[in-house]
Amino acid sequence: MPIRKRHKKAAANGKSWSQHVTETSDALDLEAGVFALENPREIALSLKKSADQSRRRKSEPFRSAMSMLTFYINRAGQHLPKEQRDRLEEAKDELRVLYGRPRKNPRRT
Numbered sequence: 035m036p037i038r039k040r041h042k043k044a045a046a047n048g049k050s051w052s053q054h055v056t057e058t059s060d061a062l063d064l065e066a067g068v069f070a071l072e073n074p075r076e077i078a079l080s081l082k083k084s085a086d087q088s089r090r091r092k093s094e095p096f097r098s099a100m101s102m103l104t105f106y107i108n109r110a111g112q113h114l115p116k117e118q119r120d121r122l123e124e125a126k127d128e129l130r131v132l133y134g135r136p137r138k139n140p141r142r143t
Contacts, residue, residue, distance in 0.1 A: 062081075062084040062085055062088050062091065062098055062099070062102055063084055063087075063088065064080070064081075064084055064102070065080045065083075065084065068080045068081065068084075069103075069106050069118075069122065070118075072121070074121050074122070074124035074125040074127075074128050075125075075128045077103075077121070077122065077125035077128070078099075078125045078126075078128035078129040078131075078132055079128075079132070081099040081102060081103060081125070081129060082095070082099055082129065082132050082133070084099065084102075085098045085099035085102075095133070096129065096133040096135065099129055100126065100129055103122060103125060103126060103129065104126075106122070107119065107122050107123070126138070
């Protein structure tokens with residue numbers, strides 16, 4: 035089985051490829067530290083602002099914002115503390131509300 039190599043720029047900076055993608059995404063210019071914000075609504079508002087302002091994204095703003103959030107959650111994997119994971123999952127619901135989409139989990143308030 036071949037060994038996967040890191041992206042040259044990411045490896046040179048000592049960063050993982052997922053961190054490199056998050057920081058240099060061609061679709062969105064993210065606010066620094068957006069995923070570390072304490073309030074799920076603030077996370078969603080920041081992602082919405084980035085997605086709405088982007089002229090490089092390839093899909094609609096909602097989809098771009100949700101994709102970036104999901105990407106971050108999935109790449110962080112088991113290293114993401116439960117409290118932060120829950121906050122980011124709540125941010126997904128907030129994004130849905132901001133874009134007028136139905137919530138996935140109606141039990142959340």
